Amino acid sequence: MTVALSGKKVAAQIEEKFPGSVVESSEGSLVIKGESLLAVAAFLRDTPELGFDYLNYITAVDYYSHFEIVYQLTSLGHNHTMMFKTRCYRRESPVMPSVVGLWQGADFQEREIYDLMGIKFEGHPNMKRIFLWEGFEGYPLRKDYLS
Amino acid sequence: MTTTEMALKTEPFVLNIGPVHPSTHGVYRMRVTLDGEVVLDMEPVFGYLHRGVEKLAEERSYTGFIPLTDRLDYIASMSNNLAYCLAVERLAGVKVPERAEYIRVIMAELQRLANHCIVVGAFFNDCGAYFTPFMYLFREREKILDLFDMVCGQRLTYNYMRIGGLSQDIPDEFLPALKKFLPQMKRFVDEYECFIKQNEILLARAKGVGILSRETAINCGISGPVARASGIKWDLRKADPYSIYDRFEFDIPFGEAGDCYDRYRVRMEEIKQSLRILEQAARQIPPGPVKTEVPHLIRPPAGEAYAHIESPKGELGFYLVSDNSIAPYRCHVRPPSLINLTALREMVRGWKVADLIIIFGSIDITMGEVDR
Amino acid sequence: MAINDVIHHLPMTATPPDWPGGYWWHWLFFTVVLIGFVLAMVMGAIYIERRVLGRMQSRLGPNRTGPFGLLQVVADGIKLLLKENIVPSNADKVVHVLAPVVALVPAMMIFAVVPFQDGALLADLNIGILYIVAISSISTVGVFMAGWGSNSKYSLLGAMRNIAAVVSYEIPMVLAIVGVVLVAGSLSMNDIVLAQNIPFILLQPLGFLIFFTAGCAEINRSPFDLMEADSEIVAGFHTEYSGMRFVIFYMAEYTEAIAISAIITTLFLGGWRGPLLPPWLWFIIKVIIVFFLMVWTRTTLPRVRIDQLMALAWKFLLPLALVNLFITAVQVLVWPDGLPWLMVVINIAIMVILILIWSKLFKLGWGRVEV
Numbered sequence: 095m096t097v098a099l100s101g102k103k104v105a106a107q108i109e110e111k112f113p114g115s116v117v118e119s120s121e122g123s124l125v126i127k128g129e130s131l132l133a134v135a136a137f138l139r140d141t142p143e144l145g146f147d148y149l150n151y152i153t154a155v156d157y158y159s160h161f162e163i164v165y166q167l168t169s170l171g172h173n174h175t176m177m178f179k180t181r182c183y184r185r186e187s188p189v190m191p192s193v194v195g196l197w198q199g200a201d202f203q204e205r206e207i208y209d210l211m212g213i214k215f216e217g218h219p220n221m222k223r224i225f226l227w228e229g230f231e232g233y234p235l236r237k238d239y240l241s
Numbered sequence: 242m243t244t245t246e247m248a249l250k251t252e253p254f255v256l257n258i259g260p261v262h263p264s265t266h267g268v269y270r271m272r273v274t275l276d277g278e279v280v281l282d283m284e285p286v287f288g289y290l291h292r293g294v295e296k297l298a299e300e301r302s303y304t305g306f307i308p309l310t311d312r313l314d315y316i317a318s319m320s321n322n323l324a325y326c327l328a329v330e331r332l333a334g335v336k337v338p339e340r341a342e343y344i345r346v347i348m349a350e351l352q353r354l355a356n357h358c359i360v361v362g363a364f365f366n367d368c369g370a371y372f373t374p375f376m377y378l379f380r381e382r383e384k385i386l387d388l389f390d391m392v393c394g395q396r397l398t399y400n401y402m403r404i405g406g407l408s409q410d411i412p413d414e415f416l417p418a419l420k421k422f423l424p425q426m427k428r429f430v431d432e433y434e435c436f437i438k439q440n441e442i443l444l445a446r447a448k449g450v451g452i453l454s455r456e457t458a459i460n461c462g463i464s465g466p467v468a469r470a471s472g473i474k475w476d477l478r479k480a481d482p483y484s485i486y487d488r489f490e491f492d493i494p495f496g497e498a499g500d501c502y503d504r505y506r507v508r509m510e511e512i513k514q515s516l517r518i519l520e521q522a523a524r525q526i527p528p529g530p531v532k533t534e535v536p537h538l539i540r541p542p543a544g545e546a547y548a549h550i551e552s553p554k555g556e557l558g559f560y561l562v563s564d565n566s567i568a569p570y571r572c573h574v575r576p577p578s579l580i581n582l583t584a585l586r587e588m589v590r591g592w593k594v595a596d597l598i599i600i601f602g603s604i605d606i607t608m609g610e611v612d613r
Numbered sequence: 614m615a616i617n618d619v620i621h622h623l624p625m626t627a628t629p630p631d632w633p634g635g636y637w638w639h640w641l642f643f644t645v646v647l648i649g650f651v652l653a654m655v656m657g658a659i660y661i662e663r664r665v666l667g668r669m670q671s672r673l674g675p676n677r678t679g680p681f682g683l684l685q686v687v688a689d690g691i692k693l694l695l696k697e698n699i700v701p702s703n704a705d706k707v708v709h710v711l712a713p714v715v716a717l718v719p720a721m722m723i724f725a726v727v728p729f730q731d732g733a734l735l736a737d738l739n740i741g742i743l744y745i746v747a748i749s750s751i752s753t754v755g756v757f758m759a760g761w762g763s764n765s766k767y768s769l770l771g772a773m774r775n776i777a778a779v780v781s782y783e784i785p786m787v788l789a790i791v792g793v794v795l796v797a798g799s800l801s802m803n804d805i806v807l808a809q810n811i812p813f814i815l816l817q818p819l820g821f822l823i824f825f826t827a828g829c830a831e832i833n834r835s836p837f838d839l840m841e842a843d844s845e846i847v848a849g850f851h852t853e854y855s856g857m858r859f860v861i862f863y864m865a866e867y868t869e870a871i872a873i874s875a876i877i878t879t880l881f882l883g884g885w886r887g888p889l890l891p892p893w894l895w896f897i898i899k900v901i902i903v904f905f906l907m908v909w910t911r912t913t914l915p916r917v918r919i920d921q922l923m924a925l926a927w928k929f930l931l932p933l934a935l936v937n938l939f940i941t942a943v944q945v946l947v948w949p950d951g952l953p954w955l956m957v958v959i960n961i962a963i964m965v966i967l968i969l970i971w972s973k974l975f976k977l978g979w980g981r982v983e984v
Binding site: 254256278279365368369370371372373376377380440442443445446449450591592593594595596 | 666669670671672766767770774835836838839911912913914915916917918919920921980981982983
């Protein structure tokens with residue numbers, strides 16, 4: 095049975111290594127600052143006890159005041175999983191760091207988030223729209239699209 | 242041998258294996274850079290079937306979204322229904338009656354059989370066995386579709402599961418028909434393996450072709466038969482059992498080499514294991530209600546939930562965010578087909594055009610899921 | 614004349630030799646009869662293929678148009694004739710239009726030297742089999758014209774594959790033929806049939822297998838149909854053809870299939886020889902049997918890749934054909950007259966041993982190329 099790690103416990107571990115990077119944490123998930131995202135993600139992947147080598151998915155949610163990018167990680171060896179998020183407060187051309195260097199599976203998913211939500215990921219080798227055609231105006235999955 | 246050592250000067254050219262093609266399993270387009278017959282690079286182009294399903298989810302009620310989930314992976318609709326209903330039930334804290342759980346498992350496993358029938362048949366079609374294995378598998382798939390027709394009146398997009406259970410109970414003639422079908426399928430699969438498992442030409446075409454290493458597979462987030470063929474012993478039915486899968490005895494087949502031949506073998510073995518599960522479920526199914534009473538316009542409490550299942554293509558998951566209204570605030574589908582395609586470029590470089598088609602066919606994608 | 618005589622000698626005695634009044638008219642008449650016969654056989658072949666393919670795939674095959682679906686081919690022909698002729702805009706028009714003709718005509722010309730009965734050929738050349746080998750390669754020029762003239766990358770890929778395959782498989786095919794010629798002692802098709810007191814399939818089993826395989830590759834039939842691989846390059850060299858020109862390519866494919874069947878019948882199965890039935894009926898039956906064998910392999914086997922195809926020709930069939938030729942030559946020189954049944958047993962044993970040994974040593978094509 096896959097154990098969902100407690101967000102608070104993982105947050106405590108992350109705080110030790112990278113003080114100040116955790117914004118808030120709850121049982122189910124934790125929120126990390128955008129600037130320390132790459133460092134924390136690398137820590138989560140490379141630490142042997144956590145060992146999150148498998149990225150389930152990346153997605154983005156539009157909460158009007160900010161975007162929240164949700165990551166779900168799983169460790170195949172230890173059979174535990176966790177969810178972490180990061181927030182982006184800019185609405186005009188938001189930019190976040192890309193985790194493609196750590197988990198290659200983020201490739202198409204980050205392009206999808208850019209296509210539908212407008213969040214650019216720097217460090218991504220091929221930041222182009224994926225479903226909609228080049229030249230499409232707007233980002234359809236945002237809450238204020240055509241409403 | 243490397244292409245740079247060739248004595249003749251050749252120029253690479255770009256071939257567009259377009260959205261309309263007899264073998265791209267839907268409207269998938271790739272722009273392939275070829276040097277003669279050797280593939281140097283491949284760039285996938287998606288979006289021909291993008292219907293904005295995730296945006297549509299925000300306009301429809303939770304129950305009204307179920308028919309849309311059918312059309313995501315249209316070849317394996319029951320699995321989509323199941324994943325979505327599990328996500329909403331986790332969000333809303335709804336418990337599903339026993340009988341409904343058993344029937345859901347039966348439907349999901351029958352759907353796995355039907356899906357693998359198409360995939361293995363299409364794989365052989367790509368190999369060039371001119372429709373013969375395809376037709377034999379379709380003959381069996383017809384029987385499965387007849388069973389589904391008996392239950393919900395539909396052959397392809399079922400809309401059968403509901404939040405809290407199923408839309409209706411199975412008719413009386415379903416279980417006898419299922420029990421008659423299972424030994425037929427078992428015999429057929431054994432006969433089928435005799436025909437084609439050791440075929441020289443198939444071994445030459447598929448063994449060692451399109452190898453996906455274990456590390457790349459884990460890094461890319463590959464799931465399903467593709468991952469298991471590369472040696473990753475990860476099946477959500479055993480690793481993170483959902484519904485009542487922990488009550489059944491079955492094995493997880495996996496391969497070692499990660500080539501096209503292993504993926505085909507893993508799928509054939511999965512068919513046999515699904516038959517085992519079906520036998521056990523058909524024996525153990527209890528009587529009772531099939532749906533918990535939930536309001537039609539259900540309003541789950543504010544929060545988020547992620548539920549995933551082992552669909553025939555891989556890990557299919559739904560991430561739902563609710564704000565206590567009748568429609569989801571955000572619904573994200575974790576598409577196994579799209580994520581499995583991440584590794585395609587690496588798998589294909591250096592092989593020939595003929596292998597490109599076979600490797601692509603062995604990953605088993607459905608564009609409805611890739612594009613949503 | 615008794616009915617028996619008439620039926621048995623129908624092709625010979627239907628008309629007197631100089632009817633209707635001159636050598637050239639006589640020749641023209643029989644050419645037209647022959648072309649008509651070939652087209653009828655092609656239509657029959659298409660029908661047989663579709664029904665047999667269907668039954669082997671546990672489905673029915675066409676059975677609606679006409680009794681037992683016999684008119685399906687006619688319906689298809691009419692449909693294709695009524696379709697619009699689309700020519701790609703940047704195509705080389707002359708080459709594009711001429712290609713089907715160049716592909717079809719040599720296939721039909723093969724039938725000029727195929728004997729339907731003792732002495733009943735359109736042209737009794739004494740170099741019959743050499744003529745066949747020579748003109749059968751011209752079809753490839755037609756295919757390449759089609760691939761080039763369509764101005765499409767798919768077509769060019771298909772045409773390139775086709776040329777590579779045809780050129781490679783010519784050699785084992787010709788070597789298998791030479792084996793038969795050595796045993797028969799003549800290049801003339803009629804003499805080869807007359808020399809077959811025992812069908813040469815028994816005296817030259819390895820030659821038969823090599824010829825059958827090489828023949829299937831020459832005419833783009835499964836398992837070597839990668840030149841028009843449906844699932845890869847749409848339709849290969851005839852992707853951009855529609856309407857009447859597509860009909861001609863389609864017919865050219867089946868004409869070549871029937872032509873190879875006719876050659877196999879003449880060289881290996883004893884042509885028109887057989888008891889009881891009229892000879893031309895025996896010929897047709899044997900052609901249909903060989904064609905059925907081709908349909909059978911099409912239904913059963915997947916397709917090989919281009920480098921595997923080339924490896925099969927050069928590294929597997931060619932050495933076997935050379936060894937076969939050598940052994941045949943030794944047998945003809947040392948035992949020119951007799952012991953044919955002993956030869957049969959020896960040859961079959963040699964074939965089995967050679968194939969088993971060679972297939973263990975043979976590696977089918979390259980793997981991945983480093984890019």
